[in-house]
Amino acid sequence: MTAYPAWTPAARPGIVPLHAYGFGTILGRSFTALRQNPRVLLGFALVVQAAAYLVLTATVAGTAIASFSRLDTLRSGSEDYLAVLTGSVVITIGVALLLGLGAQVLSTIVQGVVVADVAHAVVAERPTLGLVWRRVRPSAWRLIGYSLMVLVAVGIVMTVAAVIVVLLVAAVLPLGILAGFFLFLGAIPLYLWLATKLYLVPSVLILERAGIGTAIARSWRLTRRRFWPTLGVIVVISMAFQVVAQVISIPLTLIAAGVSAAIAPTGSPEPDKIVQLVLVQVGAQAGVLLVQCIALIVQSTSAVLVYVDARMRHEGLDHDLQAYVEARDAGQTDLIDPYRVGVGRMLPEPAFWPAPVAPGYGAAPGAWPVPAPTPLAGPTTGSWPAPAAMAPAAGTAAPPPPAAPPPPGMTAPSAVPTWPAPDAASRDA
DSSP states (O other): OOOOOOOOOOOOOOOSSSSOOOOOHHHHHHGGGGGGGGGHHIIIIIIHHHHHHHHHHHHHHHHHHHHHHHGGGGGGSHHHHHHHHHHHHHHHHHHHHHHHHHHHHHHHHHHHHHHHHHHHHHOOOOOOOOHHHHHGGGGHHHHHHHHHHHHHHHHHHHHHHHHHHHHHHHOHHHHHHHHHHHHHHHHHHHHHHHHHHHHHHHHHHHHHHOOOHHHHHEEEEETTTHHHHHHHHHHHHHHHHHHHHHHHHHHHHHHHHHHHHOOOOOOOOOHHHHHHHHHHHHHHHHHHHHHHHHHHHHHHHHHHHHHHHHHHHHOHHHHHHHHHHHHHHHHSSSSSOOGTTSSSOOOOOOOOOOOOOOOOOTTOOTOOOOOOOOOSSOOOOOOOGGGGGGGOOSSSOOOOOOOOOOOTTTTOSSOOOOOOOHHHHHHHO
16 A cells, blocks of 8 residues: 655745746845845844944044044144144045955855845745854855955956056046046946856855855856846846935935034034034935945845746756755755755756658648657556557457548647646746
C-alpha cells in the first residue's frame, strides 16, 4: 500500500511569486517590501541611516564653526590669518572625509541587512534583526571592501578627468571648456552602464557568500540578458525619489528663507536668534534626508528582486525556492539555503517552435506538426507501458482495426496532446 503524506496548508505567499516576473512586479514590490518587515527595514535601516547623516552634518558644521571663528580675531591678509585659514580648511575637510567614510560603511551595512531581509521575504519569512545579522556578518567585510573600492575608483576617475580639464583650460580656454563638456556627457552613459552591470554585486556577496571578484563576474553574467529591465528599474526609482525630494525640499527651503528673513531682516542675526535659524535650516533638510534614506532601502530591495528574477530565468531558482517552501511548511528543519543550491547552474534553452515540415495526413498546408510520442521498448518498473508494447493475451480477440480516416476538411485528433512546460514558458516570458 502507498503511504500518502499528511495534509499541509498552502504555502504562504511571499512578496513576489515563485516564478519569473516582469518589470512592473519588481518596481511595485520594491516599495511594498517596506511593509513586510517594518521592524528591520524601517526600524533599523532607516534609523541607522538618519542617525549617521545627522551626526555627520552636525559634527562637520560644528568643526567648521569652531575652526573658522578664530579668523574673527585676526587681521585679514596677515600670515597668521592665512595659516589659520589653511588649517581650518584642512581640519574641516579631514573631519568630513573621515565621518563620510564612516557613514558610507554604515550605509553599506544597512544595504546588506536589506538584502538579507528581502531574501527571507521572498519565501514569506519575517526574520528578526539578529537572524538577519547572522546572515550578513560572514560577508560584511567583503561588502564594505567592495563599497570602498567603488569609492576609490570613482575618485581616481574624477581626479584624472579634473586634471585633464584644468590643464586644457590653462593651455587653451575654449578647448578646455569643450573637453569638460564632452567628458561630462560621456560620463553619464558610462555610469549607467556600469551601475547596471554591477547592480547585483551586493546580493551575490550576501546570499552566495562569494568573493568580490566572483560577485562582480556573477553580476555581469546575470544582467547580460536583463540589462534594459535592470536599467529601467534604476532610472525609474532614482528619478521618482529625485522628484519627491524636490517636492519636499523646495517648499521647506522657501519657508526657511522666509523665517530667516523674519528673524534677521538685515542679514546679521542676533546671538539669541542664531539657534532658531539653525533649527529652521535643519528642519528644512530633515525631509530630504528622510527621502534619501528610504530611497536607499528601496533601491537595495529592487536589486534583490532583480537578482532573484534573473536566477529564476537562467538557473531555475524558482524550483529551489518552491522546494524549500514546501519542505519548511511540511515541518522539516535544518534545510539547505535555497539561494546557494544551484549557483551557476545553466538551464538549456527550450525550443518553442519546431522546424516546419511538409504537411502530412490530416494537416492543413503550412500548419505546425504535432510531435508523435516515442513508444517505450517495453514495460518498465513503476511506469505505464506504451500501448504498442502490450500484446493481447491468449484466447482474446485481436484489437479492432484503426478507425476510418476523417472526411476532407477535418483533422485527426492527436494521440497524445502536448503542453509546454509552465516553468520554461514563464522563465523566458
